Amino acid sequence: MKGIRELSPPLRLALLSLVVCGLLFPVVMTGIGEVAFPSQSQGSQIYFEGRSVGSVLVYQNFSLPVFFHPLNSSVAGSDPDVPFSFALKQVSRVHNATGIPVSVLKQILEKFKQYTLFFFGSAFVNVVEVNIYLVQNYPSIYSPYLKQGNG
Numbered sequence: 031m032k033g034i035r036e037l038s039p040p041l042r043l044a045l046l047s048l049v050v051c052g053l054l055f056p057v058v059m060t061g062i063g064e065v066a067f068p069s070q071s072q073g074s075q076i077y078f079e080g081r082s083v084g085s086v087l088v089y090q091n092f093s094l095p096v097f098f099h100p101l102n103s104s105v106a107g108s109d110p111d112v113p114f115s116f117a118l119k120q121v122s123r124v125h126n127a128t129g130i131p132v133s134v135l136k137q138i139l140e141k142f143k144q145y146t147l148f149f150f151g152s153a154f155v156n157v158v159e160v161n162i163y164l165v166q167n168y169p170s171i172y173s174p175y176l177k178q179g180n181g
């Protein structure tokens with residue numbers, strides 16, 4: 031009997047720790063994340079025509095010439111953020127495939143340009159956001175590609 035009494039406090043402490051650290055803490059942190067950062071806690075999803083079509087954090091396969099593409103490398107394979115200069119090099123291809131004026135495509139890229147360290151770092155664009163913008167604002171050009179299921 032004495033052995034069971036000696037084990038009781040450590041077992042209670044282990045059970046309490048399991049409940050607090052394994053159940054309560056994750057539930058509270060998830061709740062705070064949902065309230066404070068609703069978009070990020072849901073995966074920073076992009077919606078098109080009322081349905082989720084991807085995330086701004088993970089590159090989607092836009093392989094046709096009418097879309098802007100990511101860098102092709104094993105390191106940046108799923109990163110939708112590309113250097114601004116790389117996006118500018120794609121403008122002529124997208125223009126040739128869509129007929130959208132080069133000046134308009136450059137303005138769109140400027141609109142989506144971000145910097146790694148505010149305005150001091152390297153400029154980049156998220157090609158998923160740019161492609162979704164193009165699809166939404168040029169439906170007559172992009173609707174045939176959406177109907178084919180290509181992207």
